[in-house]
Amino acid sequence: MRLTGIEVRFGGTPALAGVDLAVAAGERVAVVGASGAGKSTLLGVLNGAVPPTAGSVRVLGQDPAALRGRELRRLRARTGTVHQHLELAGQLRVVHNVNAGRLGAWSAARAAWSLVHPQGTDDVLAALSRVGLADRAYERTDRLSGGQRQRVALARLLVQRPELVLADEPASALDPALADQALGLLGELAAGRGGALLACxxxxxxxxxxxxxxxxxxxxxxxxxxxxxxxxxAALEGFYGVRR
Known part of the structure; x- marks a missing residue:
């Protein structure tokens, strides 16, 4: 994964300015910075959600901004993202939200049928077990706490099995023990496919x-x-305006 001279502007406001960044296979990279520093925009450039104003992007050998339709879906299937706002369908049961991690690999017919009769439930239950939610598989997602929903998003990534993991504040709603567990799982997931982890x-x-x-x-x-x-x-706390 490589970014070269990346600039992103929203109107006249620069969100990213001349960013050069390379991440090798197997690396686990943390991105730190205060609110508004450009962390979420950086992940958006990498998953193709935010087109750069200038510069070049290579993700798993491809430029996300140059892809459309099926080709972009295939790249996103290889790139797993935990969004800051999770992007879960609250009215659906947990099993369906976890299965959403496999939509890029399923036909439209299988995805539609899975909403009626969930497919691949063994894998879903195994992923939920790893995040401590196996007993919530058939509960409506909007009835879960914020921390539980965050763990559903992690389980969705586990069934997706991406090569590159992009995580935007993946532990913000978790207690310290669960936060350590979540980051450990993300690191294992990326390493298991010979990929990389980039986490804000x-x-x-x-x-x-x-x-x-x-x-x-x-x-x-x-x-x-x-x-x-x-x-x-102490050296990193300055990026968040923390002073001892």
């Missing part, structure tokens, strides 16, 4: 425990790119 994280300690490398954004620019082992929590 609000907790510096979590970033240092689970990632090999930390990229810091400020005002849409990369101002830090260093191995996690060389950094401290």
């Amino acid at each position: 994280l609000h907790d510096p300690a979590l970033a240092l425990r689970h990632c090999d490398r930390v990229v810091g954004l400020a005002a849409g620019r990369v101002v830090l790119d260093a191995p996690a082992r060389t950094l401290t929590v």
Whole structure:
């Protein structure tokens, strides 16, 4: 995965400015920065949701902005995203939201039939078990707590089995123990396909425990790119306006 000279502007406001970033297979990279630094926009460029104003993007050997229709769906099936707002269908049962991770690999007919008679439930239950929600598979998703919904989004990613994992604040609604579990699962998932993990994280300690490398954004620019082992929590807290 490589970004070269990426700029994104919304109207006259720059969200990303001259971003160069390369992530190798097997890397676990944390992206840190204050609100408005450009973290979510960066993930949007990588999954094809945000077209860059300038620069070039290569994700799993392809340019997401140049793809349409089936080709874009295939790339997104290989790229798993945990969105900050989760993008779950609250009125559907948990099993259907988890199965949404496989829609890119299913025909339209199978996807429609699965809404009536859920398909692949063994895999769904196994994924829910890994996030501690096996007993909630047939509950309406909007009846779950915020932390439980976040774990449903993680289970959806587990059944998708992507090569590249993009996670936008994947542990923001979880307690410390579950947050560690979630980041561990995401790292295992990426490593299992020989892929990579890029996670926007609000907790510096979590970033240092689970990632090999930390990229810091400020005002849409990369101002830090260093191995996690060389950094401290105190050094990263400045990216969030925290002072000891």
